[in-house]
Amino acid sequence: xxxxxxxxxPLGFDDFYRKFEWMKKLPEGMLKKATKHAPPFKISNxxxxxSKTGKEIKGFFYACPLTxxxxxxxDQNYVIDKIIKSVKKAExxxxxxxxLGSFTSVVGDKGISxxxxxxxxxxxxxxxxxxxxxxxxxxxxQKMGTSLKDEGICIIGANGSIGxxxxxxxxxxxDNIILVSRNMKKxxxxxxxxxxxxxxxxxxxxxxxxxxxxxSKIIITVSGAVESIIDPAQIKSGSVICDVARPRDVAIEVxxxxxxxxxxxxxxxxxxxxxxxxxxxxxxxxxxxxxxAETMLLTLEDKFTNYSLGPDIEIKKVKETxxxxxKHGFKLAGLRSFGKLLSEEDIKSIRMNSN
Numbered sequence: 001x002x003x004x005x006x007x008x009x010p011l012g013f014d015d016f017y018r019k020f021e022w023m024k025k026l027p028e029g030m031l032k033k034a035t036k037h038a039p040p041f042k043i044s045n046x047x048x049x050x051s052k053t054g055k056e057i058k059g060f061f062y063a064c065p066l067t068x069x070x071x072x073x074x075d076q077n078y079v080i081d082k083i084i085k086s087v088k089k090a091e092x093x094x095x096x097x098x099x100l101g102s103f104t105s106v107v108g109d110k111g112i113s114x115x116x117x118x119x120x121x122x123x124x125x126x127x128x129x130x131x132x133x134x135x136x137x138x139x140x141x142q143k144m145g146t147s148l149k150d151e152g153i154c155i156i157g158a159n160g161s162i163g164x165x166x167x168x169x170x171x172x173x174x175d176n177i178i179l180v181s182r183n184m185k186k187x188x189x190x191x192x193x194x195x196x197x198x199x200x201x202x203x204x205x206x207x208x209x210x211x212x213x214x215x216s217k218i219i220i221t222v223s224g225a226v227e228s229i230i231d232p233a234q235i236k237s238g239s240v241i242c243d244v245a246r247p248r249d250v251a252i253e254v255x256x257x258x259x260x261x262x263x264x265x266x267x268x269x270x271x272x273x274x275x276x277x278x279x280x281x282x283x284x285x286x287x288x289x290x291x292x293a294e295t296m297l298l299t300l301e302d303k304f305t306n307y308s309l310g311p312d313i314e315i316k317k318v319k320e321t322x323x324x325x326x327k328h329g330f331k332l333a334g335l336r337s338f339g340k341l342l343s344e345e346d347i348k349s350i351r352m353n354s355n
Contacts, residue, residue, distance in 0.1 A: 099295030125291025152176030
């Protein structure tokens with residue numbers, strides 16, 4: 001039976017407390033030192049994944065015990081070495097491929113250096129993440145009665161490996177697109193690419209999120225920020241926001257205070273079979289993040305080659321993962337918002353509140 005592993009890391013110390021309640025007694029300064037030097041470890045076995053073709057695979061969650069803040073602030077070489085050690089630990093389970101989760105996939109050269117030091121294939125899962133984000137955004141806009149063609153779209157974090165490819169793919173469905181990121185030089189380069197690939201499209205670039213939100217009702221956000229960057233006051237009524245980022249780009253207060261906007265979680269996938277993850281990683285039921293699902297798909301396909309690495313994700317790989325998902329019975333897990341599966345009545349209520 002083919003095997004895979006997926007590397008997780010705590011987004012913050014609350015994730016440590018869920019797993020190790022006794023850590024609540026430790027001062028935060030001591031906890032930071034402890035996690036910085038703690039070795040990687042196996043979290044759980046993943047069982048019951050079964051393709052609709054009948055093929056079964058087995059997986060494992062492994063922990064790289066650094067928080068998001070530590071991954072972004074510590075010396076990059078130290079962090080990359082820590083991730084490589086996590087992959088090496090996962091190799092003990094005789095896996096053939098390892099997926100990099102959350103910020104382990106964005107540090108440095110986005111998996112390339114890690115792959116060079118590993119004895120197994122490595123993926124970030126970004127190709128299938130892109131595919132599901134585009135699919136989910138289109139579905140959410142349709143249910144809200146909002147036209148991509150008429151409204152256009154705003155991509156926050158457009159310079160990132162996920163945001164860049166999402167922008168190029170979804171540009172084919174809109175007349176207007178606003179690209180948002182901090183590096184204006186890179187944004188202008190992306191603008192030129194989109195203009196070369198599409199006829200009669202208006203492309204705007206900005207580093208001002210608030211202004212972009214004031215002019216947009218359909219948004220995909222994948223900034224890679226450590227903390228939320230979109231709060232309740234910034235969003236237009238009737239907006240559709242697909243939040244692909246982890247940690248979330250959209251503040252949790254939006255779900256509590258704005259009943260007139262539809263915020264969906266990007267990249268949540270229903271996994272076929274009788275799946276048991278044996279660990280609460282923030283998604284309920286037989287569902288997982290698309291980056292995890294891509295690692296599973298590659299395992300089912302015996303495709304043990306490095307995949308979805310580096311700053312540029314190929315559009316052909318996004319299409320390829322979509323075909324793999326259809327073949328094996330992976331599908332978008334409905335529309336989810338802040339951990340809750342939305343019913344048709346929920347969406348209808350949001351739509352009515354926005355009028």
